[in-house]
Amino acid sequence: MTTVLVAGATGSLGGQIVKHLLDRGADVRALVRKSSVDKLTAHPNLTAHVGDLTDGADALARHLDGVEVVVSAVQGGPEVIIDGQRELLRAAERAGVHRMIPSDFSINLYGYGYGVNVLSDLRRVFADSFATSTVARTSVAIGAFPEYFLGPVHEVLDPAAGTFSVWGDGTRPIDMTTIADTAAFTAAIALDPSTAGRDVHVVGQQLSMMELRDEVEAASGRQWELVRKGTLQDLRAEVVRRQFNASSLVEYVALQAQVAMFDGTGSLRDVRNADYPDVVPTSLAAYLAGRGAAHFTPPETPRRPGEWPTAV
Known part of the structure; x- marks a missing residue:
């Protein structure tokens, strides 16, 4: 043992x-x-x-x-x-x-x-x-946790406004694991x-931001307005702007992660899921149909700037 x-x-x-x-x-x-x-x-x-x-x-x-x-x-x-x-x-x-x-x-x-x-x-x-x-x-x-990536800190989903925000063209596969x-x-x-x-x-699923939006719409049963926030260069500039004005790294660190996810430099290499065949990852569709459905409802208590996020 x-x-x-x-x-x-x-x-x-x-x-x-x-x-x-x-x-x-x-x-x-x-x-x-x-x-x-x-x-x-x-x-x-x-x-x-x-x-x-x-x-x-x-x-x-x-x-x-x-x-x-x-x-x-x-x-x-x-x-x-x-x-x-x-x-x-x-x-x-x-x-x-x-x-x-x-x-x-x-x-x-x-x-x-x-x-x-x-x-x-x-x-x-x-x-x-x-x-x-x-x-x-x-x-x-493992890539990104969807429990955080689809929460307020990453600014992708806004359930109150019904929007899904993307930097860049949203077509590069990104890595997500619950x-x-x-x-x-x-x-x-x-x-x-x-x-x-x-x-x-190791990874749960690899899918692009546009594919993720499709999964969100299928699971939520509603359409989410696509908001294109700018190019990846615009994203890098936004990170720098926030760094100069932030009182806490929480205000910009999620966007820093997105830079590496969306430009491919943070992508997983030599994924070894096959070494552990008894671990069967949850699909994003299954996650969103279960506990992840909480992402579709505005939080009762809005997250304060600089507050560390909690997982859904």
């Missing part, structure tokens, strides 16, 4: 990673704050370990004795993605952990340079920590030792 520690184990992604690891027979340690212990569902192979990445490597190491793989599903700024995960990595080194899956779960981080996406930059800075580490890095890339499918793939990858030291690209 493989022993896996999951950091961020009660989050929207981390909680589902825990579930899929348990379903695959792993012994799971959930690293959680004391206030979140009661969010875990009891299971004979699940143990709560109370701690936080801010505790430092010395304190974290005691949670990792006998652990073979660490999975990080934490989110935040540099204090979490760089500093916190670096402490977790140092603790893993001391405990003799074989592999770590950092909290990447994004578009192809290495298709474009620094300065395109601030969150990608943080992930790549942390990735450099593995260069001299005894712990092998396995990075999971949070649930990402968790299923991640559990399988965590238990696959052949992934040590490499990036693994």
Whole structure:
């Protein structure tokens, strides 16, 4: 039985990673704050370990004795993605952990340079920590989560106005994977030792923005006015404009991701779904017919500028 520690184990992604690891027979340690212990569902192979990445490597190491793989599903700024995960990595080194899956779960981080996406930059800075580490890095890339991409932060769907907005011509295929499918793939990858030291690209579905609009119209049963917001160069200019005026990176980071998605530099390469045939991804049509139908209704509480989004 493989022993896996999951950091961020009660989050929207981390909680589902825990579930899929348990379903695959792993012994799971959930690293959680004391206030979140009661969010875990009891299971004979699940143990709560109370701690936080801010505790430092010395304190974290005691949670990792006998652990073979660490999975990080934490989110935040540099204090979490760089500093916190670096402490977790140092603790893993001391405990003799074989592999770590950092909290990447994004578009192809290495298709474009620094300065395109601030969150990608943080992930790549942390990735450099593995260069001299005894712990092998396995990075999971999945494209975009539709739970966020179709929410207010990406400004694609506006259910109140009935509009669907596109930058560029909207014909390039983009990569999308639901949070649930990402968790299923991640559990399988965590238990696959052949992934040590490499990036693994998996995807739920690849479709263009125009095809996505067709799926939205079919699922919602209504027409959505197509709004062409400008060229990709216009999108890049809008990102720069917002950066100068923003009080929080949340006000522009979603558009930064769209730049790399729409110009193809963030597209997934060498997609390895076939390595995990028991993971059958959810189609966008099925997602939109289920939980994703919430995207078609205006939120009861509008998101405030600079507020981190929550998944549908």
